[in-house]
Amino acid sequence: MSSPDPADPSAPERPANTPGTKASPPTPRQIRRWRKYLADEQAEGRLYTALAERKRGEERQILLGLAAAEKRHEQHWRDLLGADAERLPAPSAHRVLLGWMARIFGSVFILALAQRAEGGSPYDQDDDATARMAADEAIHEEVVRALATRGREKLSGGFRAAVFGANDGLVSNLALIVGMGGTGVGAGVILLTGIAGLLAGALSMAAGEFVSVRSQRELLDATRPTQVTLRAAPDLDFDHNELILVYRARGMSQADAEHRALERLDVFTCDCRPELSHDPEEPADSHEIVGSAWTAAGSSFVFFAVGALIPVLPYLLGSEGITAIIIASSLVGVALLATGAAVGLLSGASPLKRGLRQLGIGLGAAAVTYLLGTLLGGTVA
Structure with missing residues (x-):
């Protein structure tokens, strides 16, 4: 027997313990689960309302529409709970965090996180939620994905340059410093090497980003x-x-x-x-996605320099030898986790997985250069 189509208005609802039907009283476990669902729906509704307050026009209406849908879901759990719908528990931790970030920061990262939250809805596995509620949550994920895409496109040029610049600064200068440390040279030489790597890398990255983005914009102009x-x-x-x-x-x-x-x-x-005949001579402007060449160059220079400075800090503060290498690697490891998590947040992927991937790549490169430096130092000696 085929399952009903959730999108079909005539499709029967999933069996649920709805008011007005003769059903066994809900168990304490069910009540706890429904109360948690209700608290989460309220938090999501407040999140979309808070985001809508920062928007105008079409985006504002879409976000208010999402908030209204969460209200409908909220009412479903209220009807089931009755008197138990009061004094609710705290919503899920990530929903609390989302609401707080929405009021302070803005929408791009928040929508990316909300996309993950909508995609993880438990309603399709819970018989106490209706089939239409599960279908709503699936559609909400696509709505939020589309809204997040608008913000991602606006950020993509400068943000890409900033993330790549910071990551390259962290990894390349850590590898350079650790490699030099493996050769056994003095802390003063390593410090000068790190500063030289910072300046050379930042200038090189900025020039490369400027040429890359300017060339891409010129290619787009030629094909428009x-x-x-x-x-x-x-x-x-x-x-x-x-x-x-x-x-x-x-x-x-x-x-x-x-x-x-x-x-x-x-x-x-x-x-x-x-x-x-809908503006066929005026295609969508791809320049906004590519970004400004000057913005990309500036972001790359600044963030590469900041990233490359982190592994140099222990030597600036007087550390030497293996102690300085361990401190530098630890500081860079934390920064790599942060940059990886930021990319994960913006892309709607797992921040932890992206952070660990960045950490593994960065520390792996440093370990290889340290071994090569040790071999080179022993050969020269």
């Missing part, structure tokens, strides 16, 4: 359609309409290209196929 079709249309030969070739080259079918070309020549007095 122009308005020449509008200027040339009045003088084209109707019987040999070259505009058809333009639109076919842009990916339209023969029929769609003919329609668009004839419209440009004013053969149609009305637009009988509006979907072909």
